[in-house]
Amino acid sequence: MQDQSSILSLPFILPSQAQKHVTHNEALGILDILVQLSVSDRTLNAPPANPAEGERHIVANGAVGDWAGAERQIATWTDGNWRFIEPQPGWRAEVLSEERSVVFDGTAWVERLPDLDNLAGVGVGTTADAVNRLAVASPATLLTHEGAGHQLKLNKAAQGDTASLLFQTNWSGRAEMGTAGTDDWSIKVSADGATWTEALRVAGASGLVSGAAVQSSATDTTVGRLMRADFGYSRGNILGTVSRSGGVPTGAIIERGSNANGSYTRFADGTQICTFEGPEFTTTVAAGAIFQEGNNYVWSYPASFFSDPYVAGSGGGTSRWIGLNNPGLGAVGYRIYSWVSNTNLGAPQMIAIGRWF
Numbered sequence: 001m002q003d004q005s006s007i008l009s010l011p012f013i014l015p016s017q018a019q020k021h022v023t024h025n026e027a028l029g030i031l032d033i034l035v036q037l038s039v040s041d042r043t044l045n046a047p048p049a050n051p052a053e054g055e056r057h058i059v060a061n062g063a064v065g066d067w068a069g070a071e072r073q074i075a076t077w078t079d080g081n082w083r084f085i086e087p088q089p090g091w092r093a094e095v096l097s098e099e100r101s102v103v104f105d106g107t108a109w110v111e112r113l114p115d116l117d118n119l120a121g122v123g124v125g126t127t128a129d130a131v132n133r134l135a136v137a138s139p140a141t142l143l144t145h146e147g148a149g150h151q152l153k154l155n156k157a158a159q160g161d162t163a164s165l166l167f168q169t170n171w172s173g174r175a176e177m178g179t180a181g182t183d184d185w186s187i188k189v190s191a192d193g194a195t196w197t198e199a200l201r202v203a204g205a206s207g208l209v210s211g212a213a214v215q216s217s218a219t220d221t222t223v224g225r226l227m228r229a230d231f232g233y234s235r236g237n238i239l240g241t242v243s244r245s246g247g248v249p250t251g252a253i254i255e256r257g258s259n260a261n262g263s264y265t266r267f268a269d270g271t272q273i274c275t276f277e278g279p280e281f282t283t284t285v286a287a288g289a290i291f292q293e294g295n296n297y298v299w300s301y302p303a304s305f306f307s308d309p310y311v312a313g314s315g316g317g318t319s320r321w322i323g324l325n326n327p328g329l330g331a332v333g334y335r336i337y338s339w340v341s342n343t344n345l346g347a348p349q350m351i352a353i354g355r356w357f
Contacts, residue, residue, distance in 0.1 A: 051077035264303040309354025
């Protein structure tokens with residue numbers, strides 16, 4: 001018959017043994033040390049100066065003094081002496097100074113972390129569930145780099161699925177951004193969590209933007225919407241063909257053109273300016289004549305006016321001027337005068353200012 005147990009080395013009471021209580025008390029003493037094992041620390045390699053009764057330590061490497069040669073063992077102060085117990089592989093101890101558990105692996109006391117792969121769920125400060133398998137209740141959540149950059153990845157199985165960030169108020173959705181139902185990136189907003197408005201959509205194929213926050217047409221003047229380059233005015237359409245629809249400009253800001261009748265400039269606000277410089281007339285005023293009149297001419301505007309324009313002209317020099325008659329929407333008559341004899345009538349210069357609508 002063995003005189004001690006095979007695992008904890010507890011002494012057995014043998015048949016006809018005297019002083020049985022000694023053996024029994026020895027076994028209880030060992031159990032008292034090992035059951036619900038906790039130690040003060042595992043960093044000391046020499047005993048503390050004034051240990052308390054029952055104080056336990058895991059002896060660190062390089063043990064000296066009364067602990068010499070007891071590395072890794074459990075040292076317990078009892079009955080005025082240090083008692084040492086050799087640990088068995090798999091024994092666990094709570095290290096009070098570190099607030100963590102360690103396991104003896106047959107060589108050293110180590111931390112043994114649980115398997116963190118394929119967990120059913122993790123709740124940090126709250127409870128995870130079947131849908132929210134990772135749940136965090138905290139003033140903030142930090143995801144940071146480990147020396148370079150950092151990416152937060154949201155992956156979906158197919159184009160028609162959703163990969164998005166949902167922002168809620170009291171568990172009711174208020175804004176969502178991501179690829180919802182397509183591979184286009186979008187931002188949606190809601191005032192009640194039930195009715196949603198797609199504010200922006202960026203097409204995955206082209207990168208072009210649409211949505212309620214963007215002009216829907218050239219005549220869309222909704223306050224707060226973003227102007228589209230093809231609907232609004234920009235460097236690309238300052239010059240071009242001016243136009244309007246329903247009293248609202250729909251084309252470029254400035255239009256310029258010319259033909260045989262002169263040049264014109266139209267503005268988006270309706271202003272039109274026409275100019276003309278005719279060929280030089282060689283008719284000479286007779287010597288000694290005063291206020292001689294040139295021939296009658298007609299200037300057809302290079303662009304028609306909406307209402308009668310203001311027209312002015314010059315005969316081409318300080319001694320000549322133009323007389324106007326019958327100004328209309330499409331043309332004006334004029335004559336050239338001079339009060340200096342033996343002077344060419346010169347080239348007429350004309351300007352008409354009015355509106356094209």
